[in-house]
Amino acid sequence: MLFTWNAEGFLSNHDSFTRLGIFYGISLILMVWFISRISVGLGQISDQIDDFTEKNYSVRKQIPGNTEINRLYEQVVNLGEKTEHAQETLESSSTRLNGILTYMTDGVIATDRRGKIVLANAAALEYLNVKEKDILSRKIVDALDISADYTFRDLLESEPEIMLDSENSVGEFTTLRIKFALFRRESGFISGVVAVLHDVTEQEKNERERRLFVSNVSHELRTPLTSVKSYLEALDEGAINDPDIAPGFIKVSLKETDRMIRMIRDLVSLSRMDSDTIALEKEVINVVAFLHFQLNRFDQIVGTSDEDQKTFKILRQIPLQPIWMEIDTDKMGQVIDNLMNNAIKYSPDGGNITVSLEQTNTQILLKISDEGMGIPKKDLPKIFDRFYRVDKARSREQGGSGLGLAIVRDVVKMHDGFVWAKSDGKHGTTFTVVLPYAPLDDAENGSDTDDWADHD
Secondary structure, rough: OHHHHHHHHHHHHHHHHHHHHHHHHHHHHHHHHHHHHHHHHHHHHHHHHHHHHHHOOOOOOOOOOOOOOHHHHHHHHHHHHHHHHHHHHHHHHHHHHHHHHHHOOOEEEEOOOOOHHHHHHHHHHHHHOOOHHOOOOOOOOHHHHOOOOHHHHHHHHHHHHHEEEEEEOOOOEEEEEEEEEEEEEOOOOEEEEEEEEEOOOHHHHHHHHHHHHHHHHHHHHHHHHHHHHHHHHHHHOHHOOOOHHHHHHHHHHHHHHHHHHHHHHHHHHHHHHOOOOOOOOOOEEEHHHHHHHHHHHHHHHOOOOOOOOOEEEEEEEEOOOEEEEEEEEEHHHHHHHHHHOOOOOHHHOOEEEEEEEEEOOOOEEEEEEOOOOOOOOOHHHOOOOOOOOOOHHHHHOOOOOOOOOHHHHEEEEEEOOEEOOOOOOOOOEEEEEEEOOOOHHHHHHOHHHHHHOOOO
């Protein structure tokens, strides 16, 4: 009986252990399943976050159920959708800003709080004649070449407005008005400055010409008229009967009269150009022959002037093959005359004047260089202004009116070209005339070009 009880107790304990094992097994399976479920959910959340980080905002298939993991995944998805919307808004604003900056005629430069450039639009790059890679990260005072007068702290404290003479991408000198403004965050923290570059070349030129016009015209007319009046009075009082004095007085009077006539003629030409009453009379010519023809006239006057026995030599660097293009020969002849006379005036005795002609697929380049005293850098942007003289006393002494280069600029502009001067300020000056060029068919080469054939 005792043995039977023990066996039954043993069997009862065995069943308990079996049930306990089954319970633990099922619990372990459920735990593994639950942990794997959490692991899969967390993995999917992690992968979804990685997608959002890589700007891939497509949503993965959501995990079924209503657990904390599911709700966390939904929050991540909502955050991704908001991030996508914010990204699209930011990109749209950035695109609009880039579009505005690209098509602005004013230049815009922005810096960080240390004064290093972080943004420059196309207009600013063109005005300063630099490439974007060469200006980014440079200090703004160095890029604008104002470090001698301003520090970055000066720009922050006073926000000055400065005028800057610059050379643009096509070699033309421009006058820029630069305004500075602080770039602040909503918190008021200054994170840099913004510089706006406005091209005021024409306004400044017109203002200079307006100031110079009255004073120069009155001086240029009053001085020779006073001189002529004095000589005529002397002749009237009896000097005309003195053979030693009278010829000299008459010669000076004629010289001063010619000087006034030249100035008035130049003023009339410029006035007609300003009012667009001059129409170009273009014809197809061989520019090579035309240039030789013009230069031959200067070869013939070397040392023939009674007042100036200066000698010079013209060096020609002109291609042999003809270049056919359509120009107004009278007007372009005036351009060559003015540039050559200018070179002769300022060349030293016995100096060389080099004339070169180059042809590209789209342009004709005429260069006239002298070996004179050069033009200071500060004067280069202004030498094409009316009445502007680098050496005022010497120009007046040699009969210059200060209008020749202004006429050159206007005539070249009428031909849709441009002109500029280059000099180191110490020795020699080179004037470059650039005209648009397109090859002409042989059928367009008119017979009237034969007039320029005999140029050698």
